[in-house]
Amino acid sequence: MSVAPIYGLILAGGASKRMQRDKAALKYLGRTQLERAFELASRHVDKVFVSVRADQISDPTRAPRPMIVDLGEGEGPIVGIRSALAAYPEAAWLVLACDLPFLSDAAIEGLLRRRDPNSLATAYKSAHDGLPEPLCAIWEPAAARALAGYQAGGGQCPRKFLIRHAAHLIDPLDPRALDNVNTPEEYSQAAAALESSAPMQLKIQYYALMREQAGRSEETLETSAATPADLYTELTARYGFTLSREQLKVAVNSEFSDWSRKLAANDAVVFIPPVAGG
C-alpha cells in the first residue's frame, strides 16, 4: 500500500466565546493567525485549505484562500476534519488549529518526520497532560470511517477519538510550541513574546557526521532559537541528528561558546562532534 500524500487543513471555523473576537483575524507580528498558519503549512505540504462553516464562505479573512466547507450536521473541529477527508479521500491531512501562535517549522517537520501512516493519526502529546493534541496532527485517510462511526455514536471530541483509536503519539520537542491562546490576556502575552523573539537569520556550518546527517555543509536559517542549545533542538527535529548535545561542543563566530549564550542576528554557528585529529 502506498503512503497517502499529505494536504494541509487550517481549522478556523470555531466561534471564540472567551476571546470575544474572531481568532483567525488576531494578528501577530503584523500577520493574522490564519495567514501565519496557512503559510506555515504551505512551507511543508503542496496543498493547503482553510476549514470553514457554510456561513463563513465570504468572510474577508478566510475568502482569499482555498476552502473546505463543513458538510453535514454539527459543529466543531471533528466536522472540519471529516469534511476534508470526504473532499479528498486519497489524502492524509496535516490538521492545524489557527490559534497556535508558537507553532514552528521545526514542530511541523518533527510531526511529518515521525508520521506513522499505519495509525489513524500521528499527534503530539500535550506537554501539560500527555494527552493527544488533535489539532496539530496528521490524520490518515483511514480515519474517515472511524470518525463517522464515532460521531454517529454521539462523539464530538477529536482528542477522545485519538485516545480511543490509539493514535501514534510523539513527544513535543519544544513544550511551548503547542500552547494555544484563548483569552485577550493570553493573546497580548503571546503577541509580546513573539515580538521579543522575532526570528533572525543565522548561518550554520556543518562538518563531518553533522554534515552527512544534515545533508549540507552550510545554510542560512530564519529561527527564533535564543541560544545554541535551542538551535540544536530545532535542528535535531529537522535532521534527526543522532548525537546528543552533551556529546558536542559548539562554536559561535569561530570561537568555542557556551550552549546558553544569547544568539544575535547573523551569528555563525558550528556544532562540533567528538574530534579525532592525529
Added chain:
Amino acid sequence: MSFRFTQTAIDTEAARRELQDFGAGGYVSFEGWVRDQNEGQEVTRLEYEAFQELAVKEGDRIVAEALRRFPVKRALCIHRVGSLGLGEMAVWVGVSSAHRGEAFDACRFIIDAVKHRVPIWKKEHYRNGNSGWVNCERCAAEPQHPPEHRHRVATAPKEPV
C-alpha cells in the same frame, strides 16, 4: 603561525628548518601515520576534515601553551586534510630545545592536546566497504555516556593552565 593545515604531503624538511635556532641543542618530532587497523577493522584509507578557522586558533593556542609550560625554543604542528592512503603522514609535530627532555615533553603535550581539542575529524574507510567517523558513530550508539567521556585519547592533557 605555529599550527597549520595542508592539502598535500607534509614537507618535513622544510618544517624542520623552521625550528632551527642556534640556542637549540636538538629537536624532537612526532609523525602520525595512517595505520591499516583500527579497533579490529581493516582500514584502507582515511578522510580528514577540519573546521579550519577555529582549528588554527586552537592549534596556535596549544603550541603557545607548550612554549609557556616547557623551556623549549620553537614548536610547530602541521596537519593534513583530505583523503589519505595507508602509510601517509596525517600530522607532524616538531619541537626544538636546548635540552632533549623538555623537547620530548612539549612534543607529547602538543600531539595529545591536538588530538583532544582541535576540531578535526576523520572518517575511516574499511576493507569490507563500510566507513565511519571515528569517535562519533560509537558515541551516537551510546548516547548515555557521561559528558566527561574522553573517547580514545586516554592521555589527553587537562585544560590549559
